[in-house]
Amino acid sequence: MKRSGDEKLENLDDQEPEAKKSKENEKSGKFGPEMRIIPIIDKNLFQETVMLTKCYVIAIQNRKITGELLRILPEIPSELHHLRRVDNKSSRILLHPEEKAKDDPALWSKLKNLGVQKEHVELIDIPAVRPLTRLQFDWAKEKWATSYPRNPELEATINGTLFSDQEKDQIRKWSDRVEQKGCIIVQNDTAIASSSSQPDVVLGHSAIETVQELAKMEREDGSYLATDCDVFVDKEPCGMCAMALVHARAKRVFFNKPAKNGVLKEGPWQLHLEPSLNHHYAVFHLDKTENKNFEEKFVCC
Amino acid sequence: MSFMEEAFKLAEEALENNEVPVGCVFVHNGKIISSGRNETNLIKDPTAHAEMVAIRKMRREIPDLKQILQESELYVTLEPCIMCAAGLFELGIKKIVYPAKNPRFGGIESVGSAEKYRVENVKTEIIYDSKYNDRSIGLLKDFYDRENPFCPLDKRKIK
Numbered sequence A: 001m002k003r004s005g006d007e008k009l010e011n012l013d014d015q016e017p018e019a020k021k022s023k024e025n026e027k028s029g030k031f032g033p034e035m036r037i038i039p040i041i042d043k044n045l046f047q048e049t050v051m052l053t054k055c056y057v058i059a060i061q062n063r064k065i066t067g068e069l070l071r072i073l074p075e076i077p078s079e080l081h082h083l084r085r086v087d088n089k090s091s092r093i094l095l096h097p098e099e100k101a102k103d104d105p106a107l108w109s110k111l112k113n114l115g116v117q118k119e120h121v122e123l124i125d126i127p128a129v130r131p132l133t134r135l136q137f138d139w140a141k142e143k144w145a146t147s148y149p150r151n152p153e154l155e156a157t158i159n160g161t162l163f164s165d166q167e168k169d170q171i172r173k174w175s176d177r178v179e180q181k182g183c184i185i186v187q188n189d190t191a192i193a194s195s196s197s198q199p200d201v202v203l204g205h206s207a208i209e210t211v212q213e214l215a216k217m218e219r220e221d222g223s224y225l226a227t228d229c230d231v232f233v234d235k236e237p238c239g240m241c242a243m244a245l246v247h248a249r250a251k252r253v254f255f256n257k258p259a260k261n262g263v264l265k266e267g268p269w270q271l272h273l274e275p276s277l278n279h280h281y282a283v284f285h286l287d288k289t290e291n292k293n294f295e296e297k298f299v300c301c
Numbered sequence B: 001m002s003f004m005e006e007a008f009k010l011a012e013e014a015l016e017n018n019e020v021p022v023g024c025v026f027v028h029n030g031k032i033i034s035s036g037r038n039e040t041n042l043i044k045d046p047t048a049h050a051e052m053v054a055i056r057k058m059r060r061e062i063p064d065l066k067q068i069l070q071e072s073e074l075y076v077t078l079e080p081c082i083m084c085a086a087g088l089f090e091l092g093i094k095k096i097v098y099p100a101k102n103p104r105f106g107g108i109e110s111v112g113s114a115e116k117y118r119v120e121n122v123k124t125e126i127i128y129d130s131k132y133n134d135r136s137i138g139l140l141k142d143f144y145d146r147e148n149p150f151c152p153l154d155k156r157k158i159k
């Protein structure tokens, strides 16, 4: 499966010529296959368009009456509050959504007094929901002036520019180390707790065990949670481990290998995207393989 | 005394100690083999929920625990959270009995489910015992009223 975000990340990695790349790898001690950092975010964020809905609009003939129009026009329903009332670029003003009755005699007599004719009214497509990203915003605003929540971190995540080269090297280092270890909790590029999987211990999965290890550590700030921490796991966490990391307030979770019982990868239910939870961490898949079909081989343990 | 009554005694003990009031007992062949209550504040461990506390006690004491748990029943005063429920489904515990749903974290049916955790061949029997519903909700309400008397119950986090 290829999404627009993946593509951009791949391109970034492919920018350097091969020769230079291998030299860089020698310098930083990196060997083995390239690693892609794949953000696992809501699929809708990779969409380039938003849903549309039909709405009646009035072409403003005389800008001086805009203020008057704003006073007499019915309120816009709350689900369309992301839209500006007036689209300045096209000199048009929102009348009401299609499903509302077009002919309100009282309103029309007021409109006629202002010189508005029925032929000035048009039924057009407008953005039905608030755009979530810059790309969606740029597309939607061509239809109608709309607001969108600026979120630089999200934009960088989508564009594959979230991590600096130094951060990528650090992520690579922890990704390689956690292959032997199971789970490592990292704060400021320092490991503060880790644990291996313990197959003989009932529910002794490495991630939930590491959260308990962290609780036992004496830390300078007195904290026992993973707030502001990155959690590296070799295998994608199962429901128990993924929720333990929510209880621990982890900031970001990085996993190497998708797991059969994992609940973070793209699928019917992704725990970190569940809206009813009171804490949400960011999730990244650190992909070092060419082979896309290894999912069934691993389990969170 | 019923097993659920025993679980409530532990939930009340948790409340007295300013912990989220949830308690549980594990029952094997009609006998309580372990019990626990929420102690996340006491041992500063965000995973120290009643169910995990009870399981961790047994880890030290019962050899062949996996087999024993598959023959055991859990009586718990609130729907287990996603973490505990996913663990219990993986273990294949025989039966889970609880009297109140947890709309924010509930891992049996409210938010999570065995299907969502991709657990295959789930044999666990789920019993929703509404007889104790008021008592369970009442305890949680007491706890959150103490924490913040101005916050409506449904807006609060339930561990």
Ligand SMILES: [Zn+2]
Pocket: A205, A206, A207, A208, A237, A238, A239, A240, A241, A242, A300, A301
């Ligand atoms: Zn796990």
Ligand SMILES: [Zn+2]
Pocket: B049, B050, B051, B080, B081, B082, B083, B084, B085, B159
């Ligand atoms: Zn729990």
